[in-house]
Amino acid sequence: MSVGYVWEDLYTRHNMGEYHPESPLRLKAVKNVIDDVKVAPFLTRLIPKPATKEELSWVHDGHYIDRIESTSGKFEDLDPDTSTCPATWDAALLAAGGVIACVDYVMEEKYSHGAFAFVRPPGHHAERTHAMGFCFFNNIAIGTEHAINKYGLKRVAVLDFDVHHGNGTQNHFYNRGDVLFASVHRHPFYPGTGDAIETGKGLGKGLNINVPLNGGGGDEEFRAAWDNILAKVEGFKPELIMVSAGFDAHVEDPLGGMKLTTGAYRRLASKLVLLSKKVCGGRLVLVLEGGYSLSALRSCVKAVLEEMI
Numbered sequence: 001m002s003v004g005y006v007w008e009d010l011y012t013r014h015n016m017g018e019y020h021p022e023s024p025l026r027l028k029a030v031k032n033v034i035d036d037v038k039v040a041p042f043l044t045r046l047i048p049k050p051a052t053k054e055e056l057s058w059v060h061d062g063h064y065i066d067r068i069e070s071t072s073g074k075f076e077d078l079d080p081d082t083s084t085c086p087a088t089w090d091a092a093l094l095a096a097g098g099v100i101a102c103v104d105y106v107m108e109e110k111y112s113h114g115a116f117a118f119v120r121p122p123g124h125h126a127e128r129t130h131a132m133g134f135c136f137f138n139n140i141a142i143g144t145e146h147a148i149n150k151y152g153l154k155r156v157a158v159l160d161f162d163v164h165h166g167n168g169t170q171n172h173f174y175n176r177g178d179v180l181f182a183s184v185h186r187h188p189f190y191p192g193t194g195d196a197i198e199t200g201k202g203l204g205k206g207l208n209i210n211v212p213l214n215g216g217g218g219d220e221e222f223r224a225a226w227d228n229i230l231a232k233v234e235g236f237k238p239e240l241i242m243v244s245a246g247f248d249a250h251v252e253d254p255l256g257g258m259k260l261t262t263g264a265y266r267r268l269a270s271k272l273v274l275l276s277k278k279v280c281g282g283r284l285v286l287v288l289e290g291g292y293s294l295s296a297l298r299s300c301v302k303a304v305l306e307e308m309i
Helices: 009-013 025-034 053-057 062-069 088-108 139-151 167-173 219-236 262-280 294-308
Strands: 003-006 043-045 076-079 082-084 115-117 156-160 179-186 208-213 240-245 284-288
Touching: 003 088, 009 025, 009 088, 025 294, 053 062, 053 088, 053 139, 062 088, 088 115, 088 139, 088 240, 088 284, 115 294, 139 156, 139 167, 139 240, 139 284, 156 167, 156 219, 167 179, 167 208, 179 219, 208 219, 219 262, 240 262, 262 284, 262 294
Parallel strands: 003 043, 003 115, 115 284, 156 179, 156 240, 179 208, 240 284
Antiparallel strands: 076 082
């Protein structure tokens, strides 16, 4: 019984500049954790395949996919924060494919303890037609669509604890009745979405949950918000729980402006593990998003993996 994970060297070859916070060093910090002798024996490495254009098209416009492909081998600025390098197209395909591999693992491995996709570039800001916020393709949305299309799932919960609201993920599922999306994030803050009044439309009405937190908030506010959300998730009875795992609300993070401790992420991970066992046979997939303090990223990933183990 082990935790599946994806980590590939190609993810470290996507580089947006020496001083960019979304740095290859983030994945190298994670590698230190997954190679730790106290953790490694309980992990199973999964080998992903690059996502296909068809899989990307579940979430993204075909012209946009072609636009990102056209940057292969090139340095290009797509927005003030988001740029490509020669390896970006290949890394982005394998990032989406890494989440797909984790979904397959938890759906098909009878005794898994969940899976964690340690991928770059991140994805939850990526919209149908454009890149933004360090993100090119919406990895977690693509993985969720894969779960629905391949395994016929009727209810999936997509949860996001990054300090920034997952606008791209919310927009993709906003009018859907088969996906509950919930996010706890700093607000007002980048990207400017995620107000509590954004609750979904049509079949998705009431299935989009945002809990905005003030800047400087800490463990107690975070815990209370997620306790309330997880009670609603339990009532939804998802067949799979997907999590955008960003650690940039940590007190050490240079971008987040929040005061969470590693303990807050450990407690949430414990609750996610218990909830997934209760409602969906332990089918839990975490996908790396933000987190820009290397020391905080290491401690938080270690805490989460220990709870999953």
